[in-house]
Amino acid sequence: MALAEMRMPFGKYQGRLLIDLPERYVVWFANNGFPEGRLGRMLQTVHAIKVNGLEYLFAPLRHGKTGR
Template sequence: MDIPEEYLLWMNNKGFPQGQLGQLLALALELKIHGLEDILTPLRKNNPPNHQHSTDDTLH
């Protein structure tokens, strides 16, 4: 999981955002706290992160 645990702990103290994003961030924290990050490995293998940027984002 690419989100640092410290960030998730900070968000937990400040309050997660409402809605699905907040639920997913809270779930990510639970997975990290309980050492369950490996259960996401099969999902990541089938859907690798897309870090491609459009040419509009390129600095010239």
Template sequence: MLENKHLIAMANQTMPYGKYAGRVLIDIPEDYLLWMAGKGFPEGQLGQLLALVLEVKTHGQEHVLNPLRGMRLGSE
């Protein structure tokens, strides 16, 4: 189930490694996410968030997360 904490994480958490290390998850290009999906997303929360980001991008809804940028969990 999608919760507020997932939305806030997609808009603020950074990619910890790889070509887009340091970039906020929602700012990772869709092509890269599609490539990762083909290879298999990493296990755990990061993989779940990346899969959610891909869904958001596939449906062209990135703008929905813009108001959440800069938010911290607990400030929603």
């Protein structure tokens, strides 16, 4: 799954997997505007998962088990 493989391309957390970004960083984007395009859509998804306490959904992604 792309969400489990995409890395932050810039900034303080450059190179970190999007699913491993700190919640406060993702919330900053929610408050100040997500980037355009695919990265923005992915960050919006990560934001929704983190702020709703659904981070357990990332566990299978971290272990390479995407259900395929």
